[in-house]
Amino acid sequence: xxxxxxxxxxxxxxxxxxxxxxxxxxxxxxxxxxxxxxxxxxxxxxxxxxxxxxxxxxxxxxxxxxxxxxxxxxxxxxxxxxxxxxxxxxxxxxxxxxxxxxxxxxxxxxxxxxxxxxxxxxxxxxxxxxxxxxxxxxxxxxxxxxxxxxxxxxxxxxxxxxxxxxxxxxxxxxxxxxxxxxxxxxxxxxxxxxxxxxxxxxxxxxxxxxxxxxxxxxxxxxxxxxxxxxxxxxxxxxxxxxxxxxxxxxxxxxxxxxxxxxxxxxxxxxxxxxxxxxxxxxxxxxxxxxxxxxxxxxxxxxxxxxxxxxxxxxxxxxxxxxxxxxx
Amino acid sequence: xxxxxxxxxxxxxxxxxxxxxxxxxxxxxxxxxxxxxxxxxxxxxxxxxxxxxxxxxxxxxxxxxxxxxxxxxxxxxxxxxxxxxxxxxxxxxxxxxxxxxxxxxxxxxxxxxxxxxxxxxxxxxxxxxxxxxxxxxxxxxxxxxxxxxxxxxxxxxxxxxxxxxxxxxxxxxxxxxxxxxxxxxxxxxxxxxxxxxxxxxxxxxxxxxxxxxxxxxxxxxxxxxxxxxxxxxxxxxxxxxxxxxxxxxxxxxxxxxxxxxxxxxxxxxxxxxxxxxxxxxxxxxxxxxxxxxxxxxxxxxxxxxxxxxxxxxxxxxxxxxxxxxxxxxxxxxxxxxxxxxxxxxxxxxxxxxxxxxxxxxxxxxxxxxxxxxxxxxxxxxxxxxxxxxxxxxxxxxxxxxxxxxxxxxxxxxxxxxxxxxxxxxxxxxxxxxxxxxxxxxxx
Numbered sequence: 017x018x019x020x021x022x023x024x025x026x027x028x029x030x031x032x033x034x035x036x037x038x039x040x041x042x043x044x045x046x047x048x049x050x051x052x053x054x055x056x057x058x059x060x061x062x063x064x065x066x067x068x069x070x071x072x073x074x075x076x077x078x079x080x081x082x083x084x085x086x087x088x089x090x091x092x093x094x095x096x097x098x099x100x101x102x103x104x105x106x107x108x109x110x111x112x113x114x115x116x117x118x119x120x121x122x123x124x125x126x127x128x129x130x131x132x133x134x135x136x137x138x139x140x141x142x143x144x145x146x147x148x149x150x151x152x153x154x155x156x157x158x159x160x161x162x163x164x165x166x167x168x169x170x171x172x173x174x175x176x177x178x179x180x181x182x183x184x185x186x187x188x189x190x191x192x193x194x195x196x197x198x199x200x201x202x203x204x205x206x207x208x209x210x211x212x213x214x215x216x217x218x219x220x221x222x223x224x225x226x227x228x229x230x231x232x233x234x235x236x237x238x239x240x241x242x243x244x245x246x247x248x249x250x251x252x253x254x255x256x257x258x259x260x261x262x263x264x265x266x267x268x269x270x271x272x273x274x275x276x277x278x279x280x281x282x283x284x285x286x287x288x289x290x291x292x293x294x295x296x297x298x299x300x301x302x303x304x305x306x307x308x309x310x311x312x313x314x315x316x317x318x319x320x321x322x323x324x325x326x327x328x329x330x331x332x333x334x335x336x337x338x339x340x341x342x343x
Numbered sequence: 344x345x346x347x348x349x350x351x352x353x354x355x356x357x358x359x360x361x362x363x364x365x366x367x368x369x370x371x372x373x374x375x376x377x378x379x380x381x382x383x384x385x386x387x388x389x390x391x392x393x394x395x396x397x398x399x400x401x402x403x404x405x406x407x408x409x410x411x412x413x414x415x416x417x418x419x420x421x422x423x424x425x426x427x428x429x430x431x432x433x434x435x436x437x438x439x440x441x442x443x444x445x446x447x448x449x450x451x452x453x454x455x456x457x458x459x460x461x462x463x464x465x466x467x468x469x470x471x472x473x474x475x476x477x478x479x480x481x482x483x484x485x486x487x488x489x490x491x492x493x494x495x496x497x498x499x500x501x502x503x504x505x506x507x508x509x510x511x512x513x514x515x516x517x518x519x520x521x522x523x524x525x526x527x528x529x530x531x532x533x534x535x536x537x538x539x540x541x542x543x544x545x546x547x548x549x550x551x552x553x554x555x556x557x558x559x560x561x562x563x564x565x566x567x568x569x570x571x572x573x574x575x576x577x578x579x580x581x582x583x584x585x586x587x588x589x590x591x592x593x594x595x596x597x598x599x600x601x602x603x604x605x606x607x608x609x610x611x612x613x614x615x616x617x618x619x620x621x622x623x624x625x626x627x628x629x630x631x632x633x634x635x636x637x638x639x640x641x642x643x644x645x646x647x648x649x650x651x652x653x654x655x656x657x658x659x660x661x662x663x664x665x666x667x668x669x670x671x672x673x674x675x676x677x678x679x680x681x682x683x684x685x686x687x688x689x690x691x692x693x694x695x696x697x698x699x700x701x702x703x704x705x706x707x708x709x710x711x712x713x714x715x716x717x718x719x720x721x722x723x724x725x726x727x728x729x730x731x732x733x734x735x736x737x738x739x740x741x742x743x744x745x746x747x748x749x750x751x752x753x754x755x756x757x758x759x760x761x762x763x764x765x766x767x768x769x770x771x772x773x774x775x776x777x778x779x780x781x782x783x784x785x786x
Contacts, residue, residue, distance in 0.1 A: 069602045069768065086606050094603035098770075100596030104358065113354060117347055117604035161600060 018081045020045045020169050020200035021066065026075030028061055035061035037224040039075070043202065043217075045168075048195055050211030051204040052308060053221040059204040060097050062221065063173050066202070067094055080169055090119035093167030097174045097204075099158045103147040107138070107157050110146060111164055118165040125164060132160045136186055152183050159187055163194060170194055173204045188214065208308035220312055227315045235311055242279035243304040244289055245270060249297040261291045276304065347605045351613025356620045359584055369625070372576070373632065394444040394509050396475035399451045399463055403482040404495075406528065411478075411520040412448045420444070420512060444509045446516075447472065460500040476501045476513050485524045494525065563645065567704025567728035570654055573629055574727055575697040578661045581622030582669040582693075585614060586682060589673030598767050607764050615666055615756070622662055626654065653730050653741075660748030661723035665693055667755030671779065674763040681773035696724035707732035716744045719751030758783050 021043040028035040036058045043049050051059050064070040066077060068085040080088040101110050108129055115125030133142050136156045141149055149157065155178065163170060172191070176184045191214060194201060205211050211218060218235060220228035230238070248255075255275065258267050263283030270276045279288055285303055293301055359365055398415065402408040413419060420443035451459070460477035476499060482488075483495030497517055501510055526533045592598045601610055630651060637643045672685045696715070703712040707729040715725035716736065726744040729736045761783035766774070774782070 064768070067603055068606070069599065089604055089606075092603070094600075096596075096599040096603065098596045099600055100592075100598070101600075102358070102597055103595060104362075113350070114600065114604060117350055117601070158600070162603075 018045075019043055019078070020047075020080060021202065022078040023062075023066070024076045026062070026065060026072040026077060028065060028070060028072050034224045036065065036072075036221075039221075039224075039226055041219060041226070041229065043200060045200050046198050047217055048191075048201040048203060048215045049217045049219055050215030051202060051219050051221065052206065052208055052211045052312070054206050057206075057221040058224040059206075059221055060173055061224075063094075063096075063171055063202070063204055066171065067092070088169075090165060091168045093162040093165060093170040093199075095159055095162035095172045095175050097177065099155075101146040101154060101158065101161075104145060106143055106145055107133070107149065108142040110157065111161055114161045115164040120165050128166070129160060129164060132163070132190075133157070135190070136160065136183075151178065152180055155179055156183060156186070159190065163190065166197070167199060170199045170201045171204075172201065174206070175203070176205070176207070176210060208312065212308055218308065220308075220315065222312070222316050228311065235308070242281070242283060242285060244277040244279065244285065244292060245274050245300070245302050245304045246277055246292060246296065246298055247272075247274040247300040249299045253296050255296075257295050258292065261288060261295065263288050264292075274300065345609055345612075348609050348613045348616065351601075351605060351610055352616035352620070355588055355614055355617030359588065359617065359621050360624065365584075365621075368580075369628065373628075393442045394475075394506070395446070396444075396473035397447045397449055398476045398478060398513060399449050399460070399474065400478045400480065401451050401460075402480045404480050404484045404486070404524075406485045407480050407517075407520050407524050408448075408450055410524050411480075411517060414516040414520040414523075415446045415448055415513070417443060417445050420446075420516070423515075444512055446475070446509075446513070451477075457498075457500065460498075464500055464502045466502070473504065474502055475505050475509065478513070478517060480517075480521075484521055485528050494521075497521070563733055564704070566650070566731040567707075568701050569633075570650065570727050570731040571697050571700030571704075571724050573626055573654060574658055574661060574724060575693060576629065577622040577626045577658050578665050578693055579690075580625055581618040581662055582665045584621055585618040585666050586669040586673035586686075587679065588618075589614065589670055590676060590679055590682065593674070593767060593770075594677055602767065607767060608760055610767075611670060611756075611760055611763055614670065615663070618666060619659070619662055622658065623655070626658060630654070650731055653727055656745065657723035657727045657748070660745065660752055661693070661720060663752030664720045664723075664748070664755045665689070667752065667757075667759040668692070671755075671759040671762040671766075674759065674766040675769070675779055675782075676766075676773040677770050678773075685773070685776065692720045693724075696721035700724050700728040703728040704732050707734050707736065713740070716740060717747050719747050722747050722751075 019042045021041065023039055023041040026039045027037055039058075039062055041049075051062065053059055061070060065072050066079060066085060068079075077084070079085040080091050082088045085092055101107075102113075105113070108126070111129035111133075112122065112125050115129065116122060120128075130139075130142065133139055136159075138153060138156055138160075141153055141157075146154060146157070159175060162172065170191075175187060175191075179187065191201065191203070201214075203211065203214055212232065215232060217231050218228060219226060228235075251273075255267060258264055258275075258277060263279045264277055265280040266278045268276050268278075277288075277292065279285060289301060289303065292298075400408055400411060402411075451463070457479075460479065464474050464477055466474055479498040479500075481495030481497060483491065484497060485494070487494055499510075499513065499517070501513075523533055526536060592601070598610075605613070634643065634646065637646055668689045669686075672682050672689065676682045676685070699715065699721070703709075703715065703725050706712055712725060712729060713736070715721045716729060717740075718725075722744045726736070726741060730741070762779055765782040766779075
């Protein structure tokens with residue numbers, strides 16, 4: 017089957033600033049891709065070119081089998097990062113307008129809008145003017161606008177920005193429904209945890225260039241960080257004995273009262289787990305799963321050399337404030 | 344035309360015409376015109392308290408005083424003011440609008456001494472009766488001095504508190520008194536002279552292919568200006584609305600949501616179409632009111648239906664030029680305040696042609712009028728004013744003007760499309776004119 021999206025050697029500059037540099041990407045239909053990278057990496061520029069809102073200086077795109085998104089806009093759902101509404105319009109009228117612009121029949125659009133708004137707890141808000149809705153409610157309305165036409169390709173640019181946890185959860189459920197419906201989803205975020213949870217495939221962009229294009233499963237195999245997470249049965253256990261285990265490189269406390277034990281390269285993690293468990297009876301011991309921010313930092317580490325900048329980048333990628341430290 | 348363009352146009356049109364600001368503006372403008380046309384003249388003619396005071400006269404000729412008393416008497420002043428007041432214009436010889444002043448003429452003796460006059464006029468504040476003016480009539484004011492061809496005149500000294508209107512009344516009174524006295528002293532009957540000088544001005548009759556019409560020359564003379572005003576109101580209002588709606592969509596960030604559904608070109612076409620409709624609605628309302636007013640006075644025949652067609656045609660051309668530029672400004676900036684500096688030169692592009700319509704209407708075939716008919720964006724105003732004038736231009740000039748307008752409209756819309764393609768997603772510092780031109784070349 018033809019890919020939902022094909023990007024071939026696309027480059028975009030803004031004056032002397034490089035927005036996207038020689039981007040290549042193929043998204044098969046029905047997949048969910050995470051487009052990740054820190055703010056300013058070029059994600060939004062790439063998405064705007066996919067949507068034919070911006071046009072590349074070089075390279076070509078095919079969207080849903082067409083030479084341009086302009087020819088397939090009715091089949092694409094798009095939630096931009098900078099999204100707005102007509103403030104004087106009623107929420108249901110706004111959704112009806114967007115749905116009809118995308119080729120939907122008035123009655124069908126109204127019915128779907130009503131159903132989705134009710135699903136997101138906005139049934140009462142449907143008849144209110146957009147200016148009367150809270151920011152969180154508006155963001156949910158905007159999300160509904162993106163999927164109002166049951167798109168074949170759904171592009172979500174930072175969909176959870178500024179949302180409360182409950183709204184995030186509701187939106188994740190709707191995204192999952194769109195996945196089940198068979199939509200191809202391109203999901204841009206700088207919060208790696210969201211991408212880990214929702215995507216099957218990750219594309220990383222850094223300073224306009226693609227630095228990673230791989231399935232999540234493959235990433236986990238390839239970028240194993242050799243980290244063991246240990247929660248001792250006895251919190252008062254002397255941890256110094258861990259230094260005697262072959263291959264243990266460092267030990268440091270983790271956020272959830274556990275310890276993170278970093279292994280030296282070449283160490284067999286299975287043997288290390290057994291050795292550690294023999295020395296310190298564990299309440300819990302596990303191999304930590306690779307995190308996307310760790311992968312990202314590894315990939316760009318040549319350019320980010322100091323611990324401080326690594327910490328800042330990880331914090332940014334996690335979207336967690338000051339939590340998280342680079343081992 | 345794409346269905347999406349029509350949907351964008353419909354939304355923008357309805358959002359505009361149902362907004363409180365627009366409805367208020369739609370009502371306010373006719374009300375303002377009503378105030379200008381009816382209430383202000385009425386208030387201007389409203390009677391305030393009459394001015395009263397003394398006017399001192401030294402009549403060195405010894406012949407004018409009695410006639411001057413009569414000329415400045417309240418009865419004579421009221422009688423001479425009445426016909427003009429009834430005609431709706433300012434009273435004869437009156438620069439003022441209130442009732443005639445009540446002047447008491449007192450005789451002073453002595454030579455024509457300015458010092459005496461000045462001393463008499465200087466009074467403490469609120470002194471009664473107020474000394475308003477001091478007239479010195481020359482000795483040869485009624486009988487010419489030997490060897491002189493001209494009569495002598497008079498000097499007038501006035502108090503600081505005397506208004507221009509009353510001063511005009513006094514001048515007119517002295518003039519009448521002198522003329523009457525001179526005629527009488529020459530043995531000529533004033534009534535005969537007045538009758539000899541009077542030639543009644545008949546209403547002109549316009550003769551055309553459709554027969555003779557009683558001319559409404561006043562209306563005909565005003566038509567170029569009225570059509571220019573209508574064009575200005577329609578184009579200016581629609582252009583402003585186009586710019587503000589674009590800026591609103593940018594600042595509310597809804598524009599990127601729209602661009603996910605329509606192309607920038609479709610969005611632009613829809614917006615242009617919407618405000619074109621708004622402008623036509625405004626024109627329809629004003630033309631409708633005008634037709635209603637003309638039919639009330641049985642003057643509908645003075646309005647050529649072809650002129651309404653030309654009004655719509657040149658509105659379309661002027662709107663596309665001006666609207667295109669306003670759309671480009673709206674697409675380039677993020678806030679209304681940022682648009683001000685760019686708007687000034689664009690506004691001049693329609694204000695100057697509009698101001699010139701009066702001249703063009705009076706001199707429709709002057710070289711400047713003809714030249715402006717082919718130079719956008721003035722061409723619409725100039726050609727419409729010429730078409731509305733008494734001597735409309737030849738057909739080839741109308742065609743050339745339309746062609747020039749179409750070329751300018753295409754260029755303006757092309758420029759707007761280029762600027763929008765880049766500017767719609769730009770936020771922050773507004774670009775300058777050079778940047779806009781660079782965008783147009785880049786896009």
